[in-house]
Structure formats: structure tokens, C-alpha cells
Amino acid sequence: MNPVLEVAGLHTEFAVEHGTVKAVDGVDFTIEQGGILGMVGESGSGKSVTGLSILRLLARNARIAEGKILFHGEDLLTKSDREMREIRGRRISMVFQNAMTALDPFFRVGDQLVEVIRLHQRVGRREARLKALEAMELVRIPDAARRMSSYPHQLSGGQRQRVMIALALACGPDLLIADEPTTALDATVQKQIIDLLAEVNRELGTAILMITHDFGVVARLCRTVAVMYAGKIVESGSVRKVLETPEHPYTQRLLGSVLRLRPPEVRRVSA
Numbered sequence: 001m002n003p004v005l006e007v008a009g010l011h012t013e014f015a016v017e018h019g020t021v022k023a024v025d026g027v028d029f030t031i032e033q034g035g036i037l038g039m040v041g042e043s044g045s046g047k048s049v050t051g052l053s054i055l056r057l058l059a060r061n062a063r064i065a066e067g068k069i070l071f072h073g074e075d076l077l078t079k080s081d082r083e084m085r086e087i088r089g090r091r092i093s094m095v096f097q098n099a100m101t102a103l104d105p106f107f108r109v110g111d112q113l114v115e116v117i118r119l120h121q122r123v124g125r126r127e128a129r130l131k132a133l134e135a136m137e138l139v140r141i142p143d144a145a146r147r148m149s150s151y152p153h154q155l156s157g158g159q160r161q162r163v164m165i166a167l168a169l170a171c172g173p174d175l176l177i178a179d180e181p182t183t184a185l186d187a188t189v190q191k192q193i194i195d196l197l198a199e200v201n202r203e204l205g206t207a208i209l210m211i212t213h214d215f216g217v218v219a220r221l222c223r224t225v226a227v228m229y230a231g232k233i234v235e236s237g238s239v240r241k242v243l244e245t246p247e248h249p250y251t252q253r254l255l256g257s258v259l260r261l262r263p264p265e266v267r268r269v270s271a
């Protein structure tokens with residue numbers, strides 16, 4: 001099967017006052033169709049910049065200096081801005097950590113979904129509303145029809161993140177980039193959102209790039225993992241292999257801190 005995404009030799013840098021910051025420094029990875037890759041690493045390791053490079057949503061002082069980003073075999077770095085606008089949201093979409101800032105506080109969530117659907121698909125208002133409702137149901141928002149007329153602040157943090165995922169999935173993308181989508185949520189809601197992403201992946205076959213600093217999230221959701229450190233992937237492979245026999249000292253350290261953070265009973269069970 002052909003991969004959905006192949007990133008090869010990606011270098012992304014930022015111009016800063018006294019030179020350049022090499023945020024992504026020669027990164028290669030592949031996501032198979034329907035695959036879920038976890039990209040894990042500590043803050044500042046270059047995970048978000050990798051995700052944003054794929055969609056070419058980088059800050060003004062950024063430059064993709066080298067590399068290829070093949071989506072279904074076509075290099076996104078050669079696409080025009082117009083072509084990229086077509087791809088974003090429709091074929092590749094992204095969810096971020098903070099749903100409250102990404103949703104417009106002054107519009108009902110149903111209307112925001114309808115707007116996104118109509119932006120990308122040639123459908124009438126009525127059909128767009130049906131699709132919006134389907135998306136709300138897909139992400140298991142209880143009483144979805146009524147919830148369509150809620151404003152973002154009337155929903156819980158978990159429900160808002162579900163709406164964000166609904167927005168991201170409304171146009172049936174092949175690839176979802178999820179950048180720390182559960183970090184701002186409490187542990188129980190975090191698990192529910194991760195399980196939702198797993199269901200979406202199973203039911204729709206949407207490939208997922210899960211960006212996280214949390215190996216627990218990787219273990220629960222992903223099949224393969226790439227560990228990032230200082231702009232490079234220092235280790236990658238199946239989640240099982242990397243979790244059981246981490247080779248790179250940085251991965252061992254990262255895993256060590258996860259185990260220390262877990263309560264003793266969890267440690268016993270997983271030991």
C-alpha cells in the first residue's frame with residue numbers, strides 16, 4: 001500500500017535576530033494509509049514545527065530550507081498557495097491543544113461546522129447542516145442536534161475538543177494532524193478523546209499524526225512512534241519495540257520520567 005505521507009530530509013528554520021534556529025533538522029518519516037504515528041519529544045524538540053511544515057502554516061520568519069513532503073506521492077512543497085488552501089481542511093486537517101481559542105466564541109458550534117463544510121464542499125445550506133450533524137454524532141457529542149445551537153463557552157472542555165475534531169473531520173480528510181489535542185484536558189477526558197481518535201481511525205480509516213510529549217498517549221493510540229530530540233528523530237519504530245527496548249538514551253530518559261510519574265499500582269500492573 002502506498003503511504004499517505006512521506007516526509008524526507010525536512011529542514012525548517014527560523015530567522016532570528018542573531019542567525020537562524022534549526023527547529024527541524026533533517027527529519028524523515030512515513031505514515032501508511034490508515035496508520036497512526038506518534039511523534040513524541042519534550043517541549044522545543046520540533047514536533048509542532050514539523051506538523052505546521054506539512055500544512056505550510058509556518059510563521060513569517062520560517063523557511064523550509066530543504067526536503068520533500070509527499071502527500072499521496074505529490075510534493076506539498078511544490079504546490080501553489082491556492083492548491084494548499086484546497087488541501088488544508090479538506091484532505092489534511094489539524095487539531096490543536098487549545099480548542100477555546102480555535103473556536104469562534106460568537107458563533108454557534110453548528111454554524112461553525114456548516115461554514116467549514118461549505119467552504120470546502122459544494123453543498124447547499126440544508127445538506128451542510130446534515131453533514132454538520134453527522135460530524136457531531138461521529139465525535140459522540142450527546143444530544144448532537146440540540147448541541148448544534150450551543151456557543152463554545154456552553155460546552156465542557158472535552159466537548160469543545162470533540163467539536164474541534166468534528167470540524168477537522170467534517171470534510172473527510174485522509175490525514176489528521178493532532179498537536180497535543182488532549183494536553184489541556186483532565187486525565188479522564190484525555191482518555192476519552194484518545195479513544196475517540198482510535199475509533200475514528202478504525203471507522204473512517206483516517207491516518208493520524210499524533211504529536212505529544214506523553215508516552216502514555218502513544219502507548220494507548222499509536223502503532224508506530226518517532227522520538228524527536230533537538231530537531232531530529234533519534235529513534236523510531238513500532239510502539240511495542242520502542243517502549244520495551246528503547247535504544248537511544250534520550251528515549252530511555254523520556255520513558256523513565258513517564259514511569260516515575262505513574263502511580264505505583266499502575267506501575268505494578270504494567271511491569
Ligand SMILES: Nc1ncnc2c1ncn2[C@@H]1O[C@H](COP(=O)(O)OP(=O)(O)OP(=O)(O)O)[C@@H](O)[C@H]1O
Pocket residue numbers: 014015016021023041042043044045046047048049050059061213
Ligand atoms: N516563530 C518562531 N521563531 C523562532 N523560533 C521558533 C519559532 N517557532 C518555533 N521556534 C523554535 O523552534 C523550535 C521547535 O519548536 P516546536 O514548537 O516545534 O517544539 P515542540 O516540540 O512542538 O514543543 P511544544 O510541545 O512546546 O510545542 C523551538 O526551539 C522553538 O523555540
